[in-house]
Amino acid sequence: MENEYKVVVKNLTKKFGDLLVLDDLSFHVRKNEFLCIVGPTGCGKTTFLNSLSRLYDVTSGEILINGEAVDLKRHNIAYIFQEYSNMPWLTIRQNVEFGLRIKHMPEDYIKEQTEYFLDMVGLTKFQEYYPRQLSASMLQRASIARAFAVRPEVLLMDEPYGQLDVELRFKLEDELIRLWREVGTTVIFITHNIEEAVYLSERILVLTNKPTKIKAEIPNSLPRPRDIAAPEFVALRNQVTDLIKWW
Numbered sequence: 001m002e003n004e005y006k007v008v009v010k011n012l013t014k015k016f017g018d019l020l021v022l023d024d025l026s027f028h029v030r031k032n033e034f035l036c037i038v039g040p041t042g043c044g045k046t047t048f049l050n051s052l053s054r055l056y057d058v059t060s061g062e063i064l065i066n067g068e069a070v071d072l073k074r075h076n077i078a079y080i081f082q083e084y085s086n087m088p089w090l091t092i093r094q095n096v097e098f099g100l101r102i103k104h105m106p107e108d109y110i111k112e113q114t115e116y117f118l119d120m121v122g123l124t125k126f127q128e129y130y131p132r133q134l135s136a137s138m139l140q141r142a143s144i145a146r147a148f149a150v151r152p153e154v155l156l157m158d159e160p161y162g163q164l165d166v167e168l169r170f171k172l173e174d175e176l177i178r179l180w181r182e183v184g185t186t187v188i189f190i191t192h193n194i195e196e197a198v199y200l201s202e203r204i205l206v207l208t209n210k211p212t213k214i215k216a217e218i219p220n221s222l223p224r225p226r227d228i229a230a231p232e233f234v235a236l237r238n239q240v241t242d243l244i245k246w247w
């Protein structure tokens, strides 16, 4: 039954002029699932997220949420980009409050949610700072607090940790998993980093080069917390790497 799925992608095709980027993709994402999408540079990962969030019109096919065409007024979708998506003229607290204010939530609720998520990402002490005063990892934490504060039903993440060094990345990934489990949201996470996909996901979708199709769907039931040195982890990482080999 389609309604058991949070997101259903049916025969999705996207062209830019004559350039065929997404070629008849069909897949689904279960409610509260953490799906990672990996694929070669330029295969259309960002184009897919932009289609899902309605930034782009699709050429043909459909993207459904709860069995209905995506509608940003009805569906609660949050998006975290690679570039820090904080507004520089607002303080960190005001950035976290932003989505709740747009949704006209009551003041008490805004305050309570903002305090909760600032605390969850360890930014309570920095809430009156402006984005330019914080480090890259703190800014990405603020973006995550802002996204989760609206308790999104679908969270789209486009290489959010691509610019961070390994140690910070692991910390933020652990934080993300904690929030994902706590809030209960469906996450679609795009990355070039296969280790990151194996560390985070419950399933990995591997895409081909353009025109892009799905090369493989790999379930990932490794126990959490995951150990990147465990033989099962390394075996899965190697399996995905062999499927891609885009270098």
Ligand SMILES: Nc1ncnc2c1ncn2[C@@H]1O[C@H](COP(=O)(O)OP(=O)(O)OP(=O)(O)O)[C@@H](O)[C@H]1O
Binding pocket: 016, 021, 039, 040, 041, 042, 043, 044, 045, 046, 047, 048
């Ligand atoms: N607005 C646009 N107009 C024309 N072509 C576009 C547009 N957006 C993307 N493309 C093209 O579509 C293809 C897919 O781009 P996209 O950015 O979605 O790939 P990606 O998989 O996210 O890339 P990367 O791995 O580098 O982040 C590329 O060839 C790109 O040049």
